[in-house]
Amino acid sequence: MNKRVDVYYSLQSDYCYFLLDRLIALASQGVDVVIRPVLGGVLRIPERFRDRDGLEQDYFQTDTSRTAKFLGLPYAYPDPSPIEWEAGSLWRAKPDQPRNDHLNRLFVGAVRAGRGLAFLDTVGRMLWDGSTSGWDKGDHVKIAMTKAGLSLEETLAENSWQSVERELQANNAAMHDDGHWGVPLMVYIGEPFYGQDRFNQLLWRLGET
Numbered sequence: 001m002n003k004r005v006d007v008y009y010s011l012q013s014d015y016c017y018f019l020l021d022r023l024i025a026l027a028s029q030g031v032d033v034v035i036r037p038v039l040g041g042v043l044r045i046p047e048r049f050r051d052r053d054g055l056e057q058d059y060f061q062t063d064t065s066r067t068a069k070f071l072g073l074p075y076a077y078p079d080p081s082p083i084e085w086e087a088g089s090l091w092r093a094k095p096d097q098p099r100n101d102h103l104n105r106l107f108v109g110a111v112r113a114g115r116g117l118a119f120l121d122t123v124g125r126m127l128w129d130g131s132t133s134g135w136d137k138g139d140h141v142k143i144a145m146t147k148a149g150l151s152l153e154e155t156l157a158e159n160s161w162q163s164v165e166r167e168l169q170a171n172n173a174a175m176h177d178d179g180h181w182g183v184p185l186m187v188y189i190g191e192p193f194y195g196q197d198r199f200n201q202l203l204w205r206l207g208e209t
Contacts, residue, residue, distance in 0.1 A: 003206055004032040008175045008185040009120070011103050012040030012082050014064045016184045017128035018071055019196040020120055027117055031206065035116035036171045037107045038183060040083060042093045043100065044172050045181055049091040057091075067196075076130030099136055101161050106141070108167050109159035110150055118148040 007023060009016045027033040042049050068075030082100050086092040103123075110119035122144040126132050132140050145152045175185055179192035186193040186202050189209065193202045 002030055002032045003188070003209070004034060005202065005206075006034045006036055006178070006187040008036045008038050008171060008178075008183055008187075010038050010040045010044075010183045011107055011124055011127065012042075012100070013183045014075070014077075014128065015067075015196045017075070017124065018067055018073060019184045019199060020124060021071075021073070022196075022199050024117055024121060026203075033117060035111050035120065036174070037104060037111060037116075037168060038171050038175060039104065039168050040093075040100070041182070042083060042091060043097065044168075046093065048181070052091045074129040074131070076128070078127045078135065079133045080136060082127065101164075102136075102156075103141075104168060105159045105161055105164050106145065106150075106152065106155050108164040109155035110145075110148065112159065113150060113155070115148055115150055119145070119150065122148040 005026065007019075023033050023035075038044055064075070080099065082103055084094040084097050084099065086094055106123065107116075107119060110116050110123075123141060126135055126140065126144050135141065142152045145155065175181065178185065178187045178190070180194045182194050184194075184196055186198070188202060188205055191205065193199070193205075
């Protein structure tokens, strides 16, 4: 029986993107990597972000840039952001999130179709590797979906926001039950590993069993 690792993954997370290549490599080694989509933290658990300040934001920007260089990954914050932000705020999201809703319908739909990692390898990578300014315009997402073996139109038709939102909420609840609220969260035989920098510990645990 294949070993299984559940991965709670947000399209809005830099650190999830930083983990992507290692997840793809892990899957290629025969591990069942189960992608479980969740919303970005500012939408999923906004109370944890309301009091964050500029000092934390400055460190976050330093750390993400440094981590991408350390991993040898092309990296830039998505343009535009998947999240609609309140004016003048670094951590508060608007109530309406059209780009986020659209992306997550595609993400959850891809996972339901058994193409979650393929979707992240094309659409998810395009968001974060700095290659595509204005990713939400034109055919950028459609082309990336096609590369992942998916139809954008069919995926949207088969995955309403109401259905997708229920799955995102269920994954959020399961994530807390599995032991953490942050992403990326990897879970193996009930043991949580939070953060891309815990991947080697996950490999160690996989090797022990």
